[in-house]
Amino acid sequence: MFTKNDKIGFIVVEFPKAAEIFKKYQIDFCCGGDRPLDIALTEQKLDADEVLQQLNSAYNEYQQLNAVVSNNWLQASLADLVDYIVVTHHKYLDANLPGISELTLKILRVHGGRHQELGKVHKLFNVLRTELEEHLITEETILFPLIKQYEQDSDHKHAEQLKQLIQTIENEHEAAGDIIKELRAITGGFTPPEDACTSYKLTYKRIEELESDLFQHIHLENNILHPRVKESI
Ligand SMILES: [Fe+2]
Ligand SMILES: [Fe+2]
Numbered sequence: 001m002f003t004k005n006d007k008i009g010f011i012v013v014e015f016p017k018a019a020e021i022f023k024k025y026q027i028d029f030c031c032g033g034d035r036p037l038d039i040a041l042t043e044q045k046l047d048a049d050e051v052l053q054q055l056n057s058a059y060n061e062y063q064q065l066n067a068v069v070s071n072n073w074l075q076a077s078l079a080d081l082v083d084y085i086v087v088t089h090h091k092y093l094d095a096n097l098p099g100i101s102e103l104t105l106k107i108l109r110v111h112g113g114r115h116q117e118l119g120k121v122h123k124l125f126n127v128l129r130t131e132l133e134e135h136l137i138t139e140e141t142i143l144f145p146l147i148k149q150y151e152q153d154s155d156h157k158h159a160e161q162l163k164q165l166i167q168t169i170e171n172e173h174e175a176a177g178d179i180i181k182e183l184r185a186i187t188g189g190f191t192p193p194e195d196a197c198t199s200y201k202l203t204y205k206r207i208e209e210l211e212s213d214l215f216q217h218i219h220l221e222n223n224i225l226h227p228r229v230k231e232s233i
Pocket of ligand 2: 135139169173218221
Protein backbone atom coordinates (compact mmCIF):
# COMPACT_ATOMS: atom_id res chain seq x y z
CA MET A 1 0.00 0.00 0.00
CA PHE A 2 1.27 3.44 -0.90
CA THR A 3 0.52 6.54 1.14
CA LYS A 4 0.60 10.19 0.17
CA ASN A 5 3.85 10.55 2.12
CA ASP A 6 5.69 8.22 -0.29
CA LYS A 7 7.96 9.86 -2.81
CA ILE A 8 6.64 9.86 -6.38
CA GLY A 9 9.87 8.39 -7.81
CA PHE A 10 9.85 5.62 -5.20
CA ILE A 11 6.29 4.66 -6.14
CA VAL A 12 7.18 4.37 -9.85
CA VAL A 13 10.33 2.36 -9.09
CA GLU A 14 8.31 -0.08 -6.94
CA PHE A 15 5.36 -0.15 -9.30
CA PRO A 16 6.16 0.95 -12.88
CA LYS A 17 2.51 0.98 -13.94
CA ALA A 18 1.95 3.87 -11.51
CA ALA A 19 3.46 5.98 -14.31
CA GLU A 20 0.24 5.54 -16.31
CA ILE A 21 -1.89 6.77 -13.41
CA PHE A 22 0.44 9.71 -12.78
CA LYS A 23 0.35 10.60 -16.46
CA LYS A 24 -3.42 10.61 -16.42
CA TYR A 25 -3.39 13.15 -13.59
CA GLN A 26 -0.37 15.00 -15.04
CA ILE A 27 1.71 14.29 -11.96
CA ASP A 28 5.36 14.74 -12.90
CA PHE A 29 7.16 11.51 -11.94
CA CYS A 30 10.56 12.11 -13.53
CA CYS A 31 11.90 15.56 -12.68
CA GLY A 32 9.43 15.89 -9.80
CA GLY A 33 10.12 12.33 -8.60
CA ASP A 34 11.92 13.40 -5.49
CA ARG A 35 8.82 14.96 -3.92
CA PRO A 36 6.26 13.22 -1.70
CA LEU A 37 3.03 12.47 -3.58
CA ASP A 38 1.17 14.74 -1.18
CA ILE A 39 2.88 17.88 -2.50
CA ALA A 40 1.94 17.11 -6.12
CA LEU A 41 -1.65 16.30 -5.11
CA THR A 42 -2.01 19.64 -3.32
CA GLU A 43 -0.30 21.55 -6.11
CA GLN A 44 -2.52 20.01 -8.80
CA LYS A 45 -5.61 20.34 -6.55
CA LEU A 46 -6.34 16.63 -6.91
CA ASP A 47 -8.53 14.45 -4.73
CA ALA A 48 -5.95 12.51 -2.67
CA ASP A 49 -8.34 9.68 -1.78
CA GLU A 50 -9.34 9.15 -5.38
CA VAL A 51 -5.74 9.03 -6.68
CA LEU A 52 -4.52 6.80 -3.84
CA GLN A 53 -7.46 4.47 -4.23
CA GLN A 54 -6.72 4.00 -7.96
CA LEU A 55 -3.04 3.60 -7.29
CA ASN A 56 -3.45 1.02 -4.55
CA SER A 57 -6.12 -1.01 -6.28
CA ALA A 58 -3.93 -1.24 -9.42
CA TYR A 59 -0.98 -2.12 -7.18
CA ASN A 60 -2.90 -4.92 -5.43
CA GLU A 61 -3.93 -6.34 -8.75
CA TYR A 62 -0.35 -6.20 -9.96
CA GLN A 63 0.96 -7.92 -6.82
CA GLN A 64 -1.58 -10.68 -7.14
CA LEU A 65 -0.66 -11.25 -10.75
CA ASN A 66 3.04 -11.20 -9.99
CA ALA A 67 3.44 -13.18 -6.80
CA VAL A 68 7.12 -12.39 -6.97
CA VAL A 69 7.56 -8.74 -7.71
CA SER A 70 11.00 -8.18 -9.06
CA ASN A 71 12.45 -5.05 -10.53
CA ASN A 72 15.35 -5.98 -12.74
CA TRP A 73 16.81 -2.52 -12.95
CA LEU A 74 17.48 -2.37 -9.25
CA GLN A 75 19.56 -5.56 -9.51
CA ALA A 76 20.99 -5.58 -13.03
CA SER A 77 24.50 -4.34 -13.64
CA LEU A 78 24.87 -0.60 -14.30
CA ALA A 79 26.42 -1.46 -17.68
CA ASP A 80 23.28 -3.41 -18.67
CA LEU A 81 21.02 -0.59 -17.52
CA VAL A 82 23.02 2.00 -19.46
CA ASP A 83 22.98 -0.17 -22.61
CA TYR A 84 19.23 -0.65 -22.26
CA ILE A 85 18.70 3.14 -22.02
CA VAL A 86 20.76 3.68 -25.16
CA VAL A 87 19.18 0.98 -27.32
CA THR A 88 15.65 1.80 -26.19
CA HIS A 89 15.30 5.49 -25.38
CA HIS A 90 18.26 7.10 -27.16
CA LYS A 91 17.50 5.15 -30.34
CA TYR A 92 13.88 6.24 -30.08
CA LEU A 93 14.88 9.92 -29.93
CA ASP A 94 17.41 9.56 -32.74
CA ALA A 95 14.72 7.99 -34.90
CA ASN A 96 11.92 10.45 -34.05
CA LEU A 97 13.32 13.93 -33.38
CA PRO A 98 14.11 14.79 -37.04
CA GLY A 99 10.73 13.60 -38.39
CA ILE A 100 8.69 15.43 -35.76
CA SER A 101 10.78 18.54 -36.31
CA GLU A 102 9.94 18.44 -40.03
CA LEU A 103 6.26 18.01 -39.20
CA THR A 104 6.25 21.10 -36.94
CA LEU A 105 7.66 23.12 -39.86
CA LYS A 106 5.17 21.66 -42.32
CA ILE A 107 2.09 22.48 -40.22
CA LEU A 108 3.48 25.93 -39.41
CA ARG A 109 3.81 26.67 -43.13
CA VAL A 110 0.29 25.50 -43.95
CA HIS A 111 -1.73 26.46 -40.85
CA GLY A 112 0.41 29.02 -39.00
CA GLY A 113 -1.69 31.94 -40.25
CA ARG A 114 -4.86 30.69 -38.58
CA HIS A 115 -3.28 28.93 -35.60
CA GLN A 116 -0.94 31.20 -33.71
CA GLU A 117 0.36 28.48 -31.37
CA LEU A 118 2.08 26.67 -34.25
CA GLY A 119 4.91 29.21 -34.35
CA LYS A 120 5.62 28.47 -30.69
CA VAL A 121 5.28 24.72 -31.21
CA HIS A 122 7.84 24.84 -34.01
CA LYS A 123 10.26 26.99 -32.01
CA LEU A 124 9.94 25.07 -28.73
CA PHE A 125 10.16 21.66 -30.34
CA ASN A 126 13.34 22.61 -32.17
CA VAL A 127 14.92 23.97 -28.98
CA LEU A 128 14.00 20.67 -27.32
CA ARG A 129 15.46 18.72 -30.23
CA THR A 130 18.79 20.59 -30.16
CA GLU A 131 19.10 20.30 -26.39
CA LEU A 132 18.27 16.59 -26.40
CA GLU A 133 20.68 15.82 -29.24
CA GLU A 134 23.52 17.43 -27.29
CA HIS A 135 22.36 15.76 -24.09
CA LEU A 136 22.42 12.27 -25.64
CA ILE A 137 25.95 12.87 -26.91
CA THR A 138 27.13 13.91 -23.43
CA GLU A 139 25.58 10.77 -21.93
CA GLU A 140 26.85 8.39 -24.59
CA THR A 141 30.36 9.76 -24.89
CA ILE A 142 31.14 10.96 -21.36
CA LEU A 143 28.74 9.95 -18.58
CA PHE A 144 27.87 6.38 -19.57
CA PRO A 145 31.46 5.29 -20.34
CA LEU A 146 32.51 6.78 -17.00
CA ILE A 147 29.76 4.86 -15.18
CA LYS A 148 30.84 1.61 -16.86
CA GLN A 149 34.45 2.28 -16.02
CA TYR A 150 33.58 3.13 -12.43
CA GLU A 151 31.58 -0.07 -12.05
CA GLN A 152 34.61 -2.07 -13.18
CA ASP A 153 37.12 -0.20 -11.10
CA SER A 154 35.81 2.23 -8.49
CA ASP A 155 38.78 4.53 -8.70
CA HIS A 156 37.94 7.56 -6.57
CA LYS A 157 39.66 9.97 -8.86
CA HIS A 158 36.52 9.79 -11.04
CA ALA A 159 34.06 10.15 -8.17
CA GLU A 160 33.95 13.96 -8.11
CA GLN A 161 33.67 14.18 -11.89
CA LEU A 162 30.79 11.69 -11.83
CA LYS A 163 28.89 13.62 -9.16
CA GLN A 164 29.23 16.88 -11.06
CA LEU A 165 28.24 15.33 -14.36
CA ILE A 166 25.15 13.75 -12.84
CA GLN A 167 24.13 17.16 -11.49
CA THR A 168 24.56 18.77 -14.92
CA ILE A 169 22.64 15.96 -16.61
CA GLU A 170 19.76 16.26 -14.10
CA ASN A 171 19.58 20.01 -14.72
CA GLU A 172 19.29 19.29 -18.42
CA HIS A 173 16.48 16.80 -17.72
CA GLU A 174 14.64 19.50 -15.86
CA ALA A 175 15.07 21.94 -18.74
CA ALA A 176 13.76 19.37 -21.23
CA GLY A 177 10.84 18.56 -18.91
CA ASP A 178 9.99 22.29 -18.73
CA ILE A 179 9.89 22.58 -22.53
CA ILE A 180 7.59 19.57 -22.84
CA LYS A 181 5.31 21.03 -20.15
CA GLU A 182 5.15 24.30 -22.06
CA LEU A 183 4.37 22.44 -25.30
CA ARG A 184 1.58 20.60 -23.51
CA ALA A 185 0.23 23.86 -22.10
CA ILE A 186 0.15 25.84 -25.35
CA THR A 187 -1.49 22.98 -27.29
CA GLY A 188 -4.23 22.39 -24.70
CA GLY A 189 -2.79 18.98 -23.83
CA PHE A 190 -1.88 18.19 -27.46
CA THR A 191 -5.49 18.57 -28.59
CA PRO A 192 -5.68 19.48 -32.28
CA PRO A 193 -8.33 22.06 -33.30
CA GLU A 194 -11.54 20.93 -34.99
CA ASP A 195 -10.32 21.85 -38.47
CA ALA A 196 -6.94 20.12 -38.07
CA CYS A 197 -5.62 18.12 -41.00
CA THR A 198 -3.97 14.73 -40.65
CA SER A 199 -0.45 16.16 -40.41
CA TYR A 200 -1.56 18.51 -37.64
CA LYS A 201 -3.11 15.60 -35.67
CA LEU A 202 -0.11 13.39 -36.37
CA THR A 203 2.33 16.04 -35.13
CA TYR A 204 0.52 16.42 -31.80
CA LYS A 205 0.17 12.65 -31.43
CA ARG A 206 3.86 12.11 -32.08
CA ILE A 207 4.93 14.86 -29.66
CA GLU A 208 2.70 13.27 -27.02
CA GLU A 209 4.29 9.86 -27.64
CA LEU A 210 7.71 11.47 -27.34
CA GLU A 211 6.65 12.97 -24.01
CA SER A 212 5.74 9.48 -22.71
CA ASP A 213 9.00 7.98 -23.85
CA LEU A 214 11.00 10.89 -22.45
CA PHE A 215 9.32 10.59 -19.05
CA GLN A 216 10.18 6.87 -18.82
CA HIS A 217 13.70 7.64 -20.02
CA ILE A 218 14.34 10.40 -17.47
CA HIS A 219 12.71 8.29 -14.79
CA LEU A 220 15.20 5.45 -15.40
CA GLU A 221 18.11 7.90 -15.24
CA ASN A 222 17.02 10.19 -12.38
CA ASN A 223 15.33 7.65 -10.14
CA ILE A 224 17.31 4.45 -10.76
CA LEU A 225 20.62 4.93 -12.56
CA HIS A 226 21.86 8.10 -10.84
CA PRO A 227 20.91 7.09 -7.26
CA ARG A 228 22.61 3.70 -7.80
CA VAL A 229 25.78 5.42 -9.05
CA LYS A 230 25.76 7.94 -6.19
CA GLU A 231 25.24 5.17 -3.61
CA SER A 232 28.35 3.41 -4.89
CA ILE A 233 30.55 6.51 -4.71
FE1 LIG B 1 19.48 9.38 -21.65
FE1 LIG C 1 19.34 11.92 -19.84
